[in-house]
Amino acid sequence: xxxxxxxxxxxxxxxxxxxxxxxxxxxxxxxxxxxxxxxxxxxxxxxxxxxxxxxxxxxxxxxxxxxxxxxxxxxxxxxxxxxxxxxxxxxxxxxxxxxxxxxxxxxxxxxxxxxxxxxxxxxxxxxxxxxxxxxxxxxxxxxxxxxxxxxxxxxxxxxxxxxxxxxxxxxxxxxxxxxxxxxxxxxxxxxxxx
Amino acid sequence: xxxxxxxxxxxxxxxxxxxxxxxxxxxxxxxxxxxxxxxxxxxxxxxxxxxxxxxxxxxxxxxxxxxxxxxxxxxxxxxxxxxxxxxxxxxxxxxxxxxxxxxxxxxxxxxxxxxxxxxxxxxxxxxxxxxxxxxxxxxxxxxxxxxxxxxxxxxxxxxxxxxxxxxxxxxxxxxxxxxxxxxxxxxxxxxxxxxxxxxxxxxxxxxxxxxxxxxxxxxxxxxxxxxxxxxxxxxxxxxxxxxxxxxxxxxxxxxxxxxxxxxxxx
Numbered sequence: 001x002x003x004x005x006x007x008x009x010x011x012x013x014x015x016x017x018x019x020x021x022x023x024x025x026x027x028x029x030x031x032x033x034x035x036x037x038x039x040x041x042x043x044x045x046x047x048x049x050x051x052x053x054x055x056x057x058x059x060x061x062x063x064x065x066x067x068x069x070x071x072x073x074x075x076x077x078x079x080x081x082x083x084x085x086x087x088x089x090x091x092x093x094x095x096x097x098x099x100x101x102x103x104x105x106x107x108x109x110x111x112x113x114x115x116x117x118x119x120x121x122x123x124x125x126x127x128x129x130x131x132x133x134x135x136x137x138x139x140x141x142x143x144x145x146x147x148x149x150x151x152x153x154x155x156x157x158x159x160x161x162x163x164x165x166x167x168x169x170x171x172x173x174x175x176x177x178x179x180x181x182x183x184x185x186x187x188x189x190x191x192x193x194x
Numbered sequence: 195x196x197x198x199x200x201x202x203x204x205x206x207x208x209x210x211x212x213x214x215x216x217x218x219x220x221x222x223x224x225x226x227x228x229x230x231x232x233x234x235x236x237x238x239x240x241x242x243x244x245x246x247x248x249x250x251x252x253x254x255x256x257x258x259x260x261x262x263x264x265x266x267x268x269x270x271x272x273x274x275x276x277x278x279x280x281x282x283x284x285x286x287x288x289x290x291x292x293x294x295x296x297x298x299x300x301x302x303x304x305x306x307x308x309x310x311x312x313x314x315x316x317x318x319x320x321x322x323x324x325x326x327x328x329x330x331x332x333x334x335x336x337x338x339x340x341x342x343x344x345x346x347x348x349x350x351x352x353x354x355x356x357x358x359x360x361x362x363x364x365x366x367x368x369x370x371x372x373x374x375x376x377x378x379x380x381x382x383x384x385x386x387x388x389x390x391x392x393x394x395x396x397x398x399x400x401x402x403x404x405x406x407x408x409x410x411x412x413x414x415x416x417x418x419x420x421x422x423x424x425x426x427x428x429x430x431x432x433x434x435x436x437x438x439x440x441x442x443x444x445x446x447x448x449x450x451x452x453x454x455x456x457x458x459x460x
Contacts, residue, residue, distance in 0.1 A: 037233065041226045048223035056219065065221050065424045066407075069229060076233040106453060125218040132219060150209070151216045182208065 029085035032076070040076055047072075047089070049152035050162040051096045057136065057147040058100035061129065067103050071096045090164020097144075134184050142177030145170055228428040372412070372447045378454055381444045386458065392434035393460030402460045404435045408442070411451050415444040418451065431460075 025046065031039035051068045059067050075092055082091050135143050135150070145165075148154045154162070160170045343349045373381075393402065404426045409419035420440035422432025435458055 037230060040230070044226050044229060045223060049220075052221060052223075061219070065224060066427070069224055069232075069424065069427070072229045073232045076229065124215075128216045128218045131212065131215055150212045151219050153213055153220075178209075181212075 025088065026085045029079065029082065029088045032079050033082070033085070037076065040072075040079075043088070044072055047092055047162060049154060050089070050148065050159075051092060053148040053152040053154070054093055054096040054144055054163070055100045055103075056132070056151060057144040058097075059103045061132070063103055067099050068096070071099050074099070087164060089162045093163040093165075131185070135181060137184070138177060138180055141169075142173050142180065145173035146177045146181060149174060224424055224427065231428055369412075369446050369448050372449050372452050373410075373445055377445055378456075381442050382439065382456055385438050385442055389435045389438045389458045390460060392431055392438060396429075396431040396434060398431055398460035400460065403457045404432055404460065405455055405457045406432075406436050406439050408439060408454045408456060409451055410444050410454060412447045412449045415446045417442055417444075423455070 025043060028039045028043050032043070048068070051071050052064060055064045055067045055071070071092070075095055082088060132147075132151070135146050138146065144163075145159060148159045148163070149156070156170050156174055157167065159165065159174075160167045163170075165173075340349065340353065344354060389404075392398070392404075398404070405423040407419075407421045407423055408417050410416070411418045417440045420436040421427070422429065422436045426432030426435075439456060439458075
């Protein structure tokens with residue numbers, strides 16, 4: 001049975017935060033389940049950063065967009081299985097995590113042929129990849145939250161809302177993850193901030 | 195109180211600096227139409243849950259086949275479902291084994307993606323290896339018996355043909371685990387010209403690269419799935435190049451299937 005509309009309010013520990021748009025999203029999920037595939041479009045736009053970030057935290061960067069797109073295709077084809085429309089975010093995030101794990105496993109048996117293509121990576125992206133590498137070395141619980149915060153630009157409450165994690169978990173992950181990241185980046189720079 | 199401060203430990207500058215530095219990794223969503231079209235035409239990737247069910251089913255089938263083989267004790271019920279051996283040893287006594295190379299290609303489900311047949315998954319690698327060795331031993335023993343019978347003029351042409359097929363199948367077990375990168379390049383090289391012609395046909399810019407993901411079946415060396423990757427997924431150009439590369443033929447190998455990502459510069 002669907003969760004009532006009160007799920008539009010989430011606790012943050014610092015007082016309840018009313019989340020605009022969640023009620024609309026629940027309605028959109030219900031519409032898609034009723035057969036209106038076009039109603040999925042706003043959900044796709046709203047959840048793209050979440051799915052992209054979750055996949056980016058694990059999978060190879062060149063495959064991230066494809067894997068993220070696959071997640072939405074799978075979600076759209078299986079949305080009838082979702083019993084609680086309010087749980088859409090958590091359901092989608094779980095699907096994205098599984099897809100990332102599958103992609104990492106699959107990549108081990110993939111031959112990438114690169115004979116006739118030279119890909120020039122622009123310097124800003126190289127720097128970003130270097131930081132991403134450090135984030136990926138952090139414990140699994142922190143790296144996903146940090147990627148959503150630092151790459152996708154999502155706020156803490158937004159991460160909790162979109163991934164189905166509790167507000168407390170996100171807060172702890174962000175706090176401890178940032179602390180570890182700062183220490184490691186500081187160590188990489190010569191230990192100034194470590 | 196600002197929300198972010200509560201979440202991030204009030205480290206505005208550091209967060210903002212990292213966000214600026216990591217911004218190049220952000221990607222806009224591909225057009226919604228691509229997802230919509232793929233969902234409508236049923237090309238959703240296979241889920242972990244269904245993969246789990248397939249593995250369980252394959253394991254149960256393998257266990258059942260092995261139990262039957264043990265029960266009847268004659269070795270005729272081969273555990274073929276747990277190994278990539280293409281032909282059972284009993285083929286010598288019954289019908290000739292079809293050469294995997296001469297099999298017709300499976301029909302294409304959609305213009306973009308050919309569905310990958312469910313790979314036969316070994317329930318246990320050690321069991322599979324032991325079963326493969328045992329089967330090989332039996333195959334070669336029967337081949338030796340057949341050679342003696344043929345020398346004595348006691349075989350029919352059909353039995354000779356079946357024996358050759360079984361020998362070919364037995365030789366398949368000497369195949370490499372998977373093709374080398376060079377073998378993959380060699381197999382795709384003859385198709386490059388036709389693939390580049392797609393660029394002319396569909397107005398690609400010079401130097402534009404179309405990445406195609408191929409799934410190759412080990413038993414046949416044929417392409418079972420050819421899909422254009424983002425940003426060419428769902429485009430006419432991507433579809434054209436994918437269709438060309440779907441015709442590639444690779445050396446056979448032991449793994450059920452492998453994936454290859456092949457970039458074609460227009």
